[in-house]
Each structure stands twice: as structure tokens, then as C-alpha cells.
Amino acid sequence: MVREDWVVMSRKELPRVHVIRQVVAKQLTQKEADALLGLTDRQIRRLQRRVEQEGARGLVHRGRGKPSNHRIPEPRKAKALQRYGDFGPTLAAEKLAERHGLTLSAETLRRWLWARGISHFTRRKRPHRA
Template sequence: MERIEMSGKELERLEVLRQVLDGVVSQKAAAERLGLTDRQVRRLLRRYKAEGAAGLVDRRRGKPSGRRLAPSFKERVIARLSQCYADFGPTLAAEHLAAEGLNVSKETLRGWMIEAGLWQAARGRRVTLHPPRPRRARVGELVQIDGSPHDWFEGRGKRCTLVAFTTMPRAG
């Protein structure tokens, strides 16, 4: 007996198509449930009757994408990066390569550079430089500190010479 690997989506299709063949569900209801058109459901039913469950498996599985860039182009880009732009980041390197006629997206280039060992991915979130201040004991409490030598009262009052710590509730 042959083993068939199916995705969850393909298994759901198989289950719904069996219900259609058993007369439990109509083709129109199956189309709505699967998010397909009636015509697509009829096409899937024909393929299921002819080939069985294997007929519902995606025929593109295991094949390379049609949008993939040629391996020779990738080798040319990596060689050019190694020669001239080894210390560049992916975004800047993509801009310089585009000026030379080697058009490749910065995200594709990032993957290629990581694969070739020319770039290291970021190590995750960075530590915050200014951690938040600890909360006060009571709601609305505020510490005021005045240690400046400036004449804030413009001669109308005593000049502040010491650091003064006062705890007072915040307005509001």
C-alpha cells in the first residue's frame, strides 16, 4: 500500500468530497465550506474518482518555485559581494548591486548573505538604555530634587545652595 502525505487543507478537502459522494453535502455547500467555486469542486471530484486521495495532493509539492532566481545568478551576486561589498549590510549592498545591474531584493540578499557567512542576523531585542523608574510607594507621590546653583527666585528669596529632597503628592 502506498503512503500519501497530505496537508491539513488537503485532508479537509478529502473529508468534504467524501461527504459529497455519500450525498450528505451538496456540491454548492461543499464549495462554500472549502472556499472554492462549484466548478472547482466538480474538478476535484473528477480527480478524486480517477486517482483517489492521491489526486487531491498539490502537484507542485517538492518542486522549486517558479519565481526562484537562477543558481548561477546567485553565485554571481555572492562572488560580487565577497569582492567588493563584504562589509556592507543587505540593504546597502542591494542598492549598490542594483546600480551594477544585479537586481535582487534586500530580503533575498539578506538570506543569501547569512547562508554564505557574510552577514549575521540580529540577536533579538536590544536592552533598553533607560529603564523605567521604580514606582513610588503611594499613588501620586513625586520626589522633587533641586541642586542647581541658579538664582531661581531672582533676588526675591533665599538662593538654593543645598540639594533638597521633598516628597509631595502630585496634583491631579
């Protein structure tokens, strides 16, 4: 459980806080900061402005905690699994595209089925040849 006063950051965002705070305190120039972080001068100015306004929370990626734009809605996913849950993933993907206009990769369907505990999609071993 994350407390409200905590800021969760990635390993990439963590060093930025220290460097940008030095820029705000005038211990580093923007040019030195962009060399250290591998960012452009303009990006350093943007980050500096966000740190001044929001603190360390301003450096956290804005998309964190939000679902992907490409995510399939849960009702559509449930309907696909309900209709074709007993099919193999390749055939299910073909039927969804053919009958319902929903194009999904067989790998996506395989992952969904695996998450639901349906795992009878293993390769059959060849019989031993003597």
C-alpha cells in the same frame, strides 16, 4: 522519508478528502460539499473528478515540490555572493543593480549572506551617554 503510497497534505487539503469521498459515494450532494468546504459548485466537480481519477493524491496542490517561478538561479546567486560577499547587503544590492542589471532587495542579500555564515551586519550600539 515519505513512502510512495503515502500522500503528504496540508491541513487545508485534509478535510477535503473526507468530504469529496462522501460526494463520490453519493452520501453528500455537491451543494452540501461546497457549503462545507467554502468552495464553488464548479470547484467541487473538478475535485470530484480528480479524486475519481487519481484518488487522494489528486487533491494535493500541483505546485508542491517545485521551485518558485521567482527564484533566482543558483549560479547567479553564487556569482553575486562571490563578487559582493564582503560588501554590506545594501551596497551589494546597489552595485548589482548598477553594474550587472540584477535587481535584488537588500533583505534578500542579507538572508543569503546570513545563510552562508556571514553575519557581521549587526547594528552598532550607541555609546552610553552619561
